[in-house]
Amino acid sequence: MITAAPSPIQPAALQPPRWQHAWREAVRDPGELLSLLGLDGLAAKVSAEAAAQFPLRVPRGFIARMRHGDPDDPLLRQVLPLDDEMRRVPGFGLDAVGDSAARAGTGVIQKYQGRSLLVTTGSCAVHCRYCFRRHFPYAEETAARDGWHEAIALIRADSSIDEVLLSGGDPLSLATSKLAELTDALASVPHLKRLRVHSRLPVVLPERVDDALVDWLAALPWPVAFVIHANHANEFDASVDAALSRLRQAGVQLLNQAVLLRGVNDTVSALADLSERxxxxxxxxxxxxQLDRVAGVAHFEVDDTRALALHAALAARLSGYLVPRLVREVPGDTGKRPL
Known part of the structure; x- marks a missing residue:
């Protein structure tokens, strides 16, 4: 028998970043996810149709933070495609926040004075079932097309724009070299004062915060607000803490935005734990x-009366700087609408 020669070991410089390996190893099969958690009996509630329309994707490190054997785990609830998603509910549509009406160019959304949002990519490391862009036409609407040229030209032509938001999808889905290509181009725009990055990856895939990413952030010419997205205290662990520490060392301001979700964080204790953690x-x-009313997410909705009561109780319990602003995005408004 002729044995195959061993594969040569790649030099470190040629190996893909560790985060990309973790990305590729994400779980995509609902049955595998439930099996890993000892919840095979929950398979009857999984919707194959919902999973086909909006596929499951969840990193294994995030799964490791879920409670084994708990069908009501708040992290599992955020990612598992259920039959509830297929119910048609009046008032829930395909474009809940008016992205289409605010389109300024390919992959460029401008809703508010002085700010432009770039849809940098349609990719995400985790597919959150409540995602307000789950029906967004990413194939046609990504700012990276044509080397960012159209997006940069639009921003350069409007001197009122002093802040750019990198969104998606998730901008950290892109290689750091691609992000640097974008910010190098933005650096030629004289009226930009701030950069904002919205990303869930430091929470769901903390491996993404590597040396190259930190170096890129530290070298940017603007103050950077880095907005993460965590909905429950259990999403944090030592690996997430370490990633966030590295981001702070790069000089960025870290903020968290959460979505009020039924069965995930709709108690005062869950919200207080999230703020404190x-x-x-x-x-x-x-x-x-408050939940963006996109088709397929009605089962997560918390009504305004309860939301206001939860927020008031949270404000009575915590120091003011620990209380996030309760808001809703309303198409056509000049900013997020406080409740």
Missing amino acids: SFAAGVLPYYLH
């Missing part, structure tokens, strides 16, 4: 969003 990790609570 995020602050312990160096992240200031920023926004608590």
Whole structure:
């Protein structure tokens, strides 16, 4: 028998970053996810149709933070495709926040004075079932097309724009070299004063915060607000703490935005734990969003009366700097609408 020669070991410089390996190893099969958690009996509630329309994707490190054997685990609830998603509910549509009407160019959304949002990519390391862009036409609407040229030209032509938001998808889904290509181009725009990055990856895939990313952030010519997205205190662990510490060392301001979700964080204790845990990790609570009413997410909705009561109780329990602003995004408004 002729044995195959061993594969040569790649030099470190040629090996893909560790985070990309973790990305590729993400779980995509609902059955595998339930099996890993000892919840095979929950398979009857999984919707194959919902999973086909909006596929499951969840990193294994995030799964490791879920409670084994608990069908009501708040992290599992955020990612498992259920039959509830297929119910048609009046008032829930495909574009809940008016992205289409605010389109300024390919992958460029401009809703508010002085700020432009770039849809940098349609990719994400985790597919959150309540995602307000789950129906967004990413194939046609990504700012990276044509080397960012159209997006940069639009921003350069409007001197009122002094802040750019990198969104998606998740901008950290892109290689750091691609992010640097974008910010190098933005650096030629004289009227930019701030950069904002919205990313869930430091929470769900903390491996993404590597040396190259930290070096890129530290070298940017603007103050940077880095907005993470965690909805429950259990999303934090030592690996997330370490990633957030590295981001702070790069000089960025860390903020957290959460979504109020039924069955995930719709109790005063869950919200208080989230604020305290995020602050312990160096992240200031920023926004608590009322659910964006996109088709497929009605089972997560908390009504306004209960939301206001929860927020009032939270404010009575915590120091003011730990209380995020309760807001809703309303198409056509000049900013997030406080409740």
